[in-house]
Structures are given as C-alpha cells and as structure tokens.
Amino acid sequence: MAEEVRGPDTTALDEVVTFTSELIRIDTTNRGGGDCRERPAAEYVAERLAGAGIEPILLERTPGRANVVARIPGTDPTAEALLVHGHLDVVPADPAEWTVHPFSGEVRDGVVWGRGAVDMKNMDAMVLAVVRSWARQGIRPRRDIVLAYTADEEASAEDGSGFLAERHAALFEGCTEGISESGAFSFHPQPGTTLYPIAAGSGAPPGSSSPPAAGPGTAPR
Numbered sequence: 001m002a003e004e005v006r007g008p009d010t011t012a013l014d015e016v017v018t019f020t021s022e023l024i025r026i027d028t029t030n031r032g033g034g035d036c037r038e039r040p041a042a043e044y045v046a047e048r049l050a051g052a053g054i055e056p057i058l059l060e061r062t063p064g065r066a067n068v069v070a071r072i073p074g075t076d077p078t079a080e081a082l083l084v085h086g087h088l089d090v091v092p093a094d095p096a097e098w099t100v101h102p103f104s105g106e107v108r109d110g111v112v113w114g115r116g117a118v119d120m121k122n123m124d125a126m127v128l129a130v131v132r133s134w135a136r137q138g139i140r141p142r143r144d145i146v147l148a149y150t151a152d153e154e155a156s157a158e159d160g161s162g163f164l165a166e167r168h169a170a171l172f173e174g175c176t177e178g179i180s181e182s183g184a185f186s187f188h189p190q191p192g193t194t195l196y197p198i199a200a201g202s203g204a205p206p207g208s209s210s211p212p213a214a215g216p217g218t219a220p221r
C-alpha cells in the first residue's frame with residue numbers, strides 16, 4: 001500500500017490538552033495510607049477508550065482504587081506485546097504554594113498547569129489521544145498493545161501495579177517490554193548528552209502464581 005503523507009492529527013492535539021486538563025481537575029491526590037480515590041479518573045479514561053471501540057476493564061482491590069486495563073489487538077498474532085502504562089494518582093499539592101491552582105488544569109501561555117501535568121496525567125492523556133487517533137484512522141499496531149492506567153503508584157502500589165501483577169497477570173500475557181514514566185522521557189546528565197533510561201526487571205516466571213480465571217475483556221468490572 002502506498003505511503004500516505006499525513007499532516008498532524010489536529011483532533012489528537014486538541015484531545016491531549018483537553019484530557020490532560022480534565023484529568024488534573026479530577027483530584028487523585030495520594031497521601032498514602034489508603035487516602036486516595038482514583039476511580040473517577042479511571043472511569044474518565046475508560047469512557048474515552050470505550051469511545052474508540054476499545055474494551056477497557058476496571059479492576060479494584062479496594063473500593064474506589066480503580067485500575068484500567070485494555071488490550072488493542074495487533075495485526076501479527078506472533079509478535080510480542082507491548083505494555084504502555086501510566087498512573088492515575090498524584091502527589092499532594094498545596095494551593096497556597098502555587099501561582100495557578102494545582103487542580104485547575106488551566107491552560108495559560110500555551111501550557112497546561114496543575115498537579116499531574118508532568119507526573120503523569122500528561123502521558124495518560126497522550127496515550128488516550130494516540131489510541132483514539134488510531135481508531136479514527138483505522139490504524140492497527142503490529143503488536144498487541146496493552147494499556148494500563150494504575151492506582152496507587154505514589155504510595156505502596158498495593159492497590160495498583162502490585163495488585164495487577166499478583167491477581168491479574170494474565171491480562172499482561174505476552175508483554176515483553178513496557179513504556180511508562182522514567183522510560184518515557186529523556187534526561188540530560190550534561191550538555192550534549194541525552195539519555196533514554198531503560199529499566200530491566202524480573203519477576204516470578206509465568207504460571208508460578210495462580211492467574212485469574214477471566215481473560216481480557218471478560219474480567220469482572
């Protein structure tokens with residue numbers, strides 16, 4: 001098929017700003033000790049995935065501490081899957097210390113302001129905007145793309161990635177790499193040097209813990 005030269009998807013550019021602002025307005029401050037409620041942000045994300053024909057599932061270990069997982073099927077079933085994940089909670093912000101209210105999501109001077117604008121509702125929004133753009137344009141990735149929006153990253157992760165790994169590992173079957181914060185941006189240790197960090201991890205081998213009975217799209221909400 002001939003390569004079609006496309007300009008920027010202006011809808012996606014608009015959406016990424018709107019989604020970042022609106023996610024910032026959903027206060028998901030994580031003060032630790034279980035004092036956080038990500039569910040409204042998880043529902044916001046799930047609605048926008050569903051609007052693109054993607055079937056998200058919401059998973060909670062503790063009521064209100066929702067995670068969202070979805071799988072976009074790739075065109076090559078033999079290809080390994082890629083996990084793209086972001087967290088929905090943010091660290092506390094005291095409005096008295098801010099020139100812009102931290103939960104306003106205000107766009108000022110062409111910049112989105114607020115807690116989570118860089119850690120990491122921005123990436124949550126970018127991922128949403130990209131996969132919705134794919135849906136509009138009929139683009140399918142070669143690999144399966146597994147999306148995860150997690151709770152409780154800023155504290156113990158017991159209600160977030162820890163819970164998903166322990167109880168819902170099957171949702172991540174085939175994922176050999178993941179992209180998220182720290183691996184999702186460059187850093188500059190000295191002028192002229194740009195590094196893209198890669199973290200290597202290891203976990204329990206597949207099958208060593210009891211996987212959930214339900215697979216993608218069928219797990220309980």
Ligand SMILES: [Zn+2]
Nearest residue numbers: 087119120181
């Ligand atoms: Zn973060």
